[in-house]
Each structure stands twice: as C-alpha cells, then as structure tokens.
Amino acid sequence: MNAIRLYGRYVGVSLRSQMQYPASFLLTSAGAFAATGVDFLATWALFARFRQVAGWHFGEVALFYSVIGVSFALADGLTRGFDIFGDQFVRTGDFDRLLVRPRSTVLQLLGYELRATRIGRLAQALVVGVVAIRLTGITWHLAPWATLLFAVAGGTALFSGILVLQATLAFWTVESLEIANTLTYGGVEAAQYPLDLYARWFRNFLTFVVPLGCVSYFPVAAVLGKADRTGVPAQLLQLTPALGFVFLGVALWLWRYGVRHYTSTGS
Amino acid sequence: MSDSAIIVDRLTKTFRVAERRPGAWNALAGLVRRHYREVRAIDDISFRLAEGELLGFVGPNGAGKSTTIKILCGILEPTAGQCTVGGIVPWRERVRHVARIGAVFGQRTQLWWDLPVIESFALLRDIYRVPPERYRQTSDELIARLDLGRLLATPVRQLSLGQRMRCEIAASLLHEPRVLFLDEPTIGLDAVAKLAVRDFVKTLNREHGVTVILTTHDMHDIEALAERVIVIGKGVILADGSLASLRRGALAERRLRVHFAGEPPATIELPGAAVRQREARSIELAFDPRLTSAHRLIASVASEFEVEDIHLEEPPIEEVIARFYAQHEVDG
Amino acid sequence: MTASALRPYHAVFRARFQLLLQYRAAAIAGFGTQCWWGTIKVMIFSAFLAGPVASPMTLRETIDYIWLGQAFLMLLPWSADPELARMVRSGDIAYERLRPVDGYAYWYARAVARRTATPLLRAMPMVLLTGVVLPSLGYGRWGLGPPAGIAAVLLFIASMALVVALASAFSTLLDVLVVMTLSERGVNILVAPLAIVFSGSLIPLPLLPEWLQPFMQYQPFAGLLDSPLRIYSGHLGGWSAVGALGRQAVWTVLLVALGRAIMRRAMARLQTQGG
Numbered sequence: 001m002n003a004i005r006l007y008g009r010y011v012g013v014s015l016r017s018q019m020q021y022p023a024s025f026l027l028t029s030a031g032a033f034a035a036t037g038v039d040f041l042a043t044w045a046l047f048a049r050f051r052q053v054a055g056w057h058f059g060e061v062a063l064f065y066s067v068i069g070v071s072f073a074l075a076d077g078l079t080r081g082f083d084i085f086g087d088q089f090v091r092t093g094d095f096d097r098l099l100v101r102p103r104s105t106v107l108q109l110l111g112y113e114l115r116a117t118r119i120g121r122l123a124q125a126l127v128v129g130v131v132a133i134r135l136t137g138i139t140w141h142l143a144p145w146a147t148l149l150f151a152v153a154g155g156t157a158l159f160s161g162i163l164v165l166q167a168t169l170a171f172w173t174v175e176s177l178e179i180a181n182t183l184t185y186g187g188v189e190a191a192q193y194p195l196d197l198y199a200r201w202f203r204n205f206l207t208f209v210v211p212l213g214c215v216s217y218f219p220v221a222a223v224l225g226k227a228d229r230t231g232v233p234a235q236l237l238q239l240t241p242a243l244g245f246v247f248l249g250v251a252l253w254l255w256r257y258g259v260r261h262y263t264s265t266g267s
Numbered sequence: 268m269s270d271s272a273i274i275v276d277r278l279t280k281t282f283r284v285a286e287r288r289p290g291a292w293n294a295l296a297g298l299v300r301r302h303y304r305e306v307r308a309i310d311d312i313s314f315r316l317a318e319g320e321l322l323g324f325v326g327p328n329g330a331g332k333s334t335t336i337k338i339l340c341g342i343l344e345p346t347a348g349q350c351t352v353g354g355i356v357p358w359r360e361r362v363r364h365v366a367r368i369g370a371v372f373g374q375r376t377q378l379w380w381d382l383p384v385i386e387s388f389a390l391l392r393d394i395y396r397v398p399p400e401r402y403r404q405t406s407d408e409l410i411a412r413l414d415l416g417r418l419l420a421t422p423v424r425q426l427s428l429g430q431r432m433r434c435e436i437a438a439s440l441l442h443e444p445r446v447l448f449l450d451e452p453t454i455g456l457d458a459v460a461k462l463a464v465r466d467f468v469k470t471l472n473r474e475h476g477v478t479v480i481l482t483t484h485d486m487h488d489i490e491a492l493a494e495r496v497i498v499i500g501k502g503v504i505l506a507d508g509s510l511a512s513l514r515r516g517a518l519a520e521r522r523l524r525v526h527f528a529g530e531p532p533a534t535i536e537l538p539g540a541a542v543r544q545r546e547a548r549s550i551e552l553a554f555d556p557r558l559t560s561a562h563r564l565i566a567s568v569a570s571e572f573e574v575e576d577i578h579l580e581e582p583p584i585e586e587v588i589a590r591f592y593a594q595h596e597v598d599g
Numbered sequence: 600m601t602a603s604a605l606r607p608y609h610a611v612f613r614a615r616f617q618l619l620l621q622y623r624a625a626a627i628a629g630f631g632t633q634c635w636w637g638t639i640k641v642m643i644f645s646a647f648l649a650g651p652v653a654s655p656m657t658l659r660e661t662i663d664y665i666w667l668g669q670a671f672l673m674l675l676p677w678s679a680d681p682e683l684a685r686m687v688r689s690g691d692i693a694y695e696r697l698r699p700v701d702g703y704a705y706w707y708a709r710a711v712a713r714r715t716a717t718p719l720l721r722a723m724p725m726v727l728l729t730g731v732v733l734p735s736l737g738y739g740r741w742g743l744g745p746p747a748g749i750a751a752v753l754l755f756i757a758s759m760a761l762v763v764a765l766a767s768a769f770s771t772l773l774d775v776l777v778v779m780t781l782s783e784r785g786v787n788i789l790v791a792p793l794a795i796v797f798s799g800s801l802i803p804l805p806l807l808p809e810w811l812q813p814f815m816q817y818q819p820f821a822g823l824l825d826s827p828l829r830i831y832s833g834h835l836g837g838w839s840a841v842g843a844l845g846r847q848a849v850w851t852v853l854l855v856a857l858g859r860a861i862m863r864r865a866m867a868r869l870q871t872q873g874g
Binding site: 101108 | 282283337340341342343344358361362363365366368370372375377379380381382386389390393394395396422
C-alpha cells in the first residue's frame with residue numbers, strides 16, 4: 001500500500017477514535033471557536049477606539065488575520081503527532097514503537113491524529129474571512145482567490161514546518177513546546193498585522209527567517225491592491241508563499257538529522 | 268554464517284547522563300551549568316544466535332538488557348561493535364530490517380487504544396504491506412491459536428491486561444517475522460494468562476521455527492521457555508548457557524524435605540548434608556550432589572527415622588539467580 | 600495556628616517551589632517567548648497610539664504595561680495544576696483525603712508555589728532586560744521605564760503581594776473545579792481566554808472601549824495584572840490605587856470562600872463515589 005493510501009487509512013482510524021467521545025469533541029471545538037473569537041473581538045475593540053493603524057483599516061487587518069488563522073488551524077490539525085511529540089513520544093519512549101515499523105517516521109506521525117477539534121479555530125478564521133471580504137469588497141475574480149489559496153497553502157506548509165521543528169527540538173530538550181509556541185501562536189499574533197508596522201529587523205525576520213509575512217502580508221497586500229511599503233516589487237508579492245514550502249523542506253531535512261541523533265544517543 | 272540468525276560482535280554503548288544535585292542552590296546553579304557523566308550501558312558484548320533458537324535474556328534493571336534489544340531492533344546505534352540480524356545491520360537499514368522482525372514491549376501498546384482490535388490489525392496489515400491473501404491466512408491462524416475471536420470487536424482500552432497481551436503478540440506476528448523480540452511479555456499478567464502466553468511462544472518457536480529473544484524478570488518464563496540463557500549485569504555478559512549449567516555454577520545444592528510420622532529428631536547427622544529449615548513435622552536438608560547422592564541420603568534417613576514422606580527439590584530459580592547476582596556483585 | 604501546625608503547608612510550598620525552579624529549559628524558552636510577544640506588542644501598540652485618535656494611556660504608560668504584563672504573565676491562573684488533573688484522571692485524588700491537613704490550605708500552598716517560583720524565574724530577567732539593558736543601550740524609549748514615584752513603588756509592592764494571594768485563590772478554585780467536574784478539560788478551555796482578556800494581558804484594559812470601563816475595573820481578573828501595572832506607571836494613583844488594592848483583597852476573600860465551599864462538596868462527592 002502506498003504512502004498516500006496508508007495516510008488515508010490513518011485519517012479514517014483517527015477520526016473514528018475521536019468520534020468515540022463526541023461530547024469532548026464538541027466541547028473542545030466550541031471552546032477553540034470561542035477563545036479565538038474573544039481574541040478577535042479584542043482586535044475589533046482596538047479598532048473601535050483608534051479607527052485605523054498605520055493607514056490600515058479593520059477589514060484589511062481582518063483579512064490578514066483570516067489567512068493566517070486558516071493556515072494555522074489546518075497545520076495544527078494535520079500535524080498533531082509532531083505537536084505532542086516531545087511529551088507523548090520522546091519522554092515516554094513510545095518513539096521506539098514507530099521506529100520498529102517499516103514506514104517513514106514522518107508518515108507515521110502525520111497519521112497519528114487528524115485533529116478534528118481544530119475545526120473550531122478553522123471556522124472562526126473563516127467567519128473572520130467572510131467579514132473581511134465584505135468589508136474590503138474583494139471581487140469574485142480568479143486571480144485574487146488563487147492568490148489567497150496559494151497563501152493559505154504556503155501558510156499551512158510554514159506552520160507545519162514550525163511544528164516539525166518543535167518535534168525535532170524535542171530530541172534535545174524536554175521543553176521544546178514553548179519555543180515553538182513563540183513561532184506558532186506568536187507568529188499568528190505577529191502576522192495578523194501588516195508587516196510595515198514593524199521595525200526593519202523584525203520585518204526581515206518575518207520575511208527571510210520564518211517567512212510568516214510571505215504567507216499573509218505580501219500576498220494579501222497584492223490582493224488588496226496596496227503597494228507594498230517595505231520595498232518588495234509588485235510582481236513578486238503573489239509568489240512569496242512559495243517560501244512556506246521551502247521552510248517546510250528545511251524543517252523535514254532537520255527532522256531526519258534529529259532522528260539520526262536519537263538513534264545514536266537514545267536520549 | 269548462514270545459520271546464525273543474530274550475530275552480536277563486541278557491542279558497546281555509552282550514554283551521557285545529566286547529573287542533578289539536591290537543594291535549592293544546586294537547582295539554581297543547574298540552570299546555568301549542568302554536569303554530565305558517561306555511563307557504559309553495555310560493554311563489549313558478543314554472542315551468536317542460530318535460527319530457531321529461543322534465548323532468555325536476564326538481568327537486573329539497568330543491566331543493559333533493553334539497550335541490547337534496542338540495538339538489535341534498529342532503534343539505537345551502538346557506540347562500537349557490530350551486529351547483524353538475518354544478515355542486515357539493524358540501524359543502517361532500519362525500514363528493511365524492522366519489516367522482518369516482530370517486537371512486543373510489554374509495557375507499551377502497539378494497538379490503537381480507542382479502536383476495536385480488528386481495526387488495529389487491519390492498519391498494521393497496511394503498514395507492513397502484507398498482501399491481503401496472506402493476511403487473511405495469518406490472522407485467521409493467530410486468532411484461532413490465541414483465542415481472540417470474541418475480542419476482535421472490542422476497543423483495546425476495554426481489554427484486560429491478559430487479553431491485550433494476546434492481541435499484542437498477534438499484532439506483532441501479522442507480517443510473519445522470522446525473529447521476535449519479547450520484552451517483559453508476561454508483566455502484570457495473572458497465572459492463567461501467563462501460561463497462555465508461554466504456551467503460545469513455545470509453539471511459535473518449536474513448530475514455526477521463529478527465533479525468539481525474551482527478556483523478563485519472571486524466572487518461570489525462562490524455566491518454561493528458554494533452552495539458553497544469557498545473564499547480563501552492569502553491561503557485561505555474566506553467563507551464557509543452559510539453565511542447568513547456570514544452576515550448577517551458581518547454586519548447585521539440592522534439597523530434601525523429610526516429613527516425619529512423629530516429632531522430628533532434635534539433631535540429624537548426615538555426611539554432606541545440613542539442616543536448612545525446621546518445621547513442626549518436617550525438616551529440610553540441603554546437600555551438595557557432588558559430595559553425596561540423593562539416593563544415599565534418602566536411604567540413611569529412612570533407615571534411622573520413621574519417615575512419612577520425602578520430596579527431592581531444586582532451589583527455586585529466583586534463588587539461583589539472586590545468588591548469581593550476589594556472586595557477581597550486581598543488584599537484583 | 601502555631602508554627603508546627605503550619606509545617607505541612609510550608610513543606611509542600613518549599614518542595615513545589617524547588618521542583619519548579621528546576622525547569623531550566625522551560626525558563627529560558629519562556630523568557631524568549633515573552634520577549635518576543637512583548638516586542639510584537641510594543642510595536643503594534645505604538646502604531647495604534649501614533650494615529651490621530653487620542654489615547655487614554657500615554658505611550659510610556661502603555662509600554663510599561665506591556666513589559667510588566669509579560670514579566671508577570673506566569674502569575675495568571677492559566678490552568679489547573681496539571682499534576683492534580685492527573686490524579687483526578689487516575690483516581691488517586693481519593694487518597695488526598697487521607698492527608699491529616701486542611702485540604703484547601705494544602706492545595707493553596709501548592710498554588711502559591713506555582714504562582715511564585717515560575718513567575719520569579721521569568722520576571723527577573725525580563726525586568727533586567729527591559730528596565731536596565733535596553734535603556735543602557737540607548738533603547739530606553741522602548742523599554743520599561745522607572746516607576747512613577749516612591750508612593751507608586753510602595754503601592755505596587757502591596758498590589759503585587761495581593762496578586763499572589765488572588766492568583767493562588769484563583770488557581771485553587773480551578774483545582775477544586777477540576778475535582779468537582781472530574782476533568783480538567785472544561786475548566787482549562789474556559790479559563791485561559793477569560794484570564795488573558797480580562798486581566799489586561801491581551802490589551803491594556805484602559806484601551807478597551809469607554810462603555811466597558813466600569814465593568815472592567817470591578818471584575819476579579821483586573822486584580823491579577825491590570826491594577827499593579829497601572830499603579831506602577833502612575834496611571835492609577837492616590838485613592839484610585841488604594842481602591843484597586845481594596846478590590847484585590849475583597850476578591851481574594853470571596854474566591855477563597857467560594858473555593859472552600861466547593862471543595863467541601865467535591866470531597867463529599869468523592870467520598871460517596873469512592874473516588
């Protein structure tokens with residue numbers, strides 16, 4: 001059975017396991033929806049007082065928020081196995097269990113769980129997206145939608161890459177979670193505002209090191225028809241999400257290095 | 268050598284362990300700087316195992332058993348030395364290697380906790396790429412042999428420990444491995460479940476010729492199953508041979524329990540034997556079979572006293588192993 | 600209570616405190632995280648405050664609020680004691696009744712350790728970095744400024760002490776609710792967003808819309824972060840500051856009473872269910 005079909009089997013198994021506890025699923029999903037909803041209401045409250053930030057209006061910031069929110073919800077749902085890797089696999093020694101199976105560890109961890117409860121966060125980010133599209137008046141042309149989809153795909157790859165890095169770090173330290181949270185939750189926070197609001201060094205970080213700006217700010221600015229004020233040529237704006245995939249590639253390469261470290265030290 | 272399923276040659280593994288010191292000040296100091304210590308988990312271990320052998324791997328906690336098993340499973344790379352399992356170096360070609368071995372870790376499960384057993388089996392079939400026809404045949408046989416029929420639809424979390432262990436063993440054999448690693452397969456099981464597991468492992472080894480490496484703390488597992496025992500302590504092999512030879516080396520004595528018709532005598536003087544234990548109606552004698560024979564001992568006891576019954580016993584295997592550990596100054 | 604009667608609570612406090620101090624990587628990682636969040640927030644809020652609409656807080660007050668908020672982030676009752684939650688799941692919680700001590704006080708002592716050890720490790724380097732290192736490098740504008748005066752310092756210290764008392768009462772209430780509902784899930788899902796929004800950790804409470812302000816000042820979460828932070832920068836001074844201390848104290852007493860009442864019922868229920 002090839003890897004993709006096996007992944008499909010894993011997903012089926014995972015969803016069936018989670019549906020054994022429907023109440024827990026509903027509670028957690030609703031909780032995630034409410035928690036992120038409150039978070040967004042706070043952003044709205046700021047705009048209610050200050051009207052705009054650096055020339056950007058609520059609807060535009062809502063679009064940044066939505067793109068980054070959808071990406072994160074998808075990545076977080078897909079890569080649960082990597083997210084809990086330190087706690088559930090390294091600390092307990094259960095990673096050995098994966099190593100005695102004749103499949104790649106990445107596939108097995110992806111298949112560990114498709115986290116259905118992320119639907120709560122996904123739904124919230126989509127609702128914000130609908131609001132944002134109404135407020136900004138994006139038209140139903142192919143080009144802006146293709147760009148938004150590409151941004152979400154690149155964002156999902158980027159966040160997945162961060163979670164893979166978090167898992168990789170768990171081979172060395174027990175507390176990799178918090179470092180990665182800086183980039184995941186902290187990244188969501190940073191990337192929901194336009195990049196031109198930040199200091200230069202931080203903009204560069206969000207462009208070249210962890211390219212969060214490339215999966216929300218640049219493509220969304222292109223969709224909104226705003227000229228970028230940080231100096232990226234207009235023709236390039238729509239292509240930047242590709243860096244998200246590059247980031248994931250690097251993360252997977254480091255992961256292999258981490259696995260080799262684990263098998264040589266047994267930490 | 269083609270008839271060697273497993274060749275282990277001068278295997279060594281060292282770990283670096285962080286030291287933690289007590290006290291608030293040291294906890295704070297530990298934030299800044301940590302001290303490490305080198306620990307040699309296994310030290311220059313060599314042995315060979317022929318195809319179809321059943322090896323008992325015995326030793327106190329921390330002796331290096333699981334380190335050795337992990338290396339043989341391809342999970343861990345040794346610091347020095349070589350080993351091959353079926354001609355493959357485990358850690359070099361992990362995926363190819365693990366497709367050909369089975370492993371049961373008694374303390375952790377390979378089944379999906381919330382799903383019926385049969386779904387776990389089906390998923391493992393896909394993970395190991397077992398052809399459907401082959402899977403049907405093997406799973407039917409395992410289900411029949413381990414009596415799993417009624418458990419298949421039950422979620423794993425609802426199984427008793429014994430039921431789960433039977434399922435675990437079946438799960439590890441669905442891809443028909445030629446080598447099976449059993450790490451504490453009877454831990455926590457009740458007597459009936461233990462017997463079922465031992466019985467199955469024995470058949471698997473004797474009838475199907477599967478090479479088995481068994482680690483356990485339960486010496487009855489070893490007694491029931493293993494023709495050959497390796498005792499490991501502080502990372503080195505202390506003994507490698509049959510259980511009988513281990514017994515001869517460690518605690519050769521045998522015991523004679525004599526039940527008397529009336530009061531046991533106050534003293535018994537018999538050459539080569541000593542009183543080990545004294546109860547209301549019986550006395551237990553310990554003797555060295557190299558100095559005196561059971562036959563001679565029984566004859567002289569029966570002629571001197573009015574004896575009701577006599578049992579000839581060997582010391583329990585736990586005692587032999589404990590004595591062995593004590594002789595080699597490793598903690599049991 | 601005599602000294603010997605207090606011994607078990609002191610002992611559990613000390614043991615937890617020392618244990619929590621050992622998480623080196625967590626402390627370093629947490630510090631990094633909080634620097635990162637603080638930096639983002641400083642930049643975002645500066646951008647908002649630079650706009651044409653007048654702000655109820657000056658930039659200086661806002662930045663102080665952000666950095667201190669990051670420094671004392673771990674004081675917030677984010678979740679129930681994970682170890683206790685584990686005991687509830689395994690059923691070992693029933694054995695807690697066997698301890699010959701006042702159950703609430705025992706858990707409260709654990710909570711005080713949790714709400715002081717970790718925050719202490721996080722706050723000290725944060726204050727050092729933003730209050731000393733940044734200004735000496737010439738970035739004082741973006742760092743933590745000095746307190747508003749001697750009175751502000753004294754009131755701030757008093758308010759922080761009350762924060763520990765209040766946060767521990769909150770934590771213990773969460774613990775008790777976990778025992779009551781026999782699951783940490785519901786409690787943890789609800790409390791984190793509440794704490795982060797209503798304490799002012801997400802957005803300084805004075806920056807929220809005007810019509811929300813009366814409610815914001817009287818709800819209990821304000822006493823966890825908002826009150827001392829505004830006292831420090833002088834945004835809250837004189838009798839307003841004293842009033843904030845009073846509200847912190849009143850909420851502490853109320854939450855302790857509530858926690859005790861629920862704990863009695865939860866433990867009684869454990870008894871009838873046999874754990």
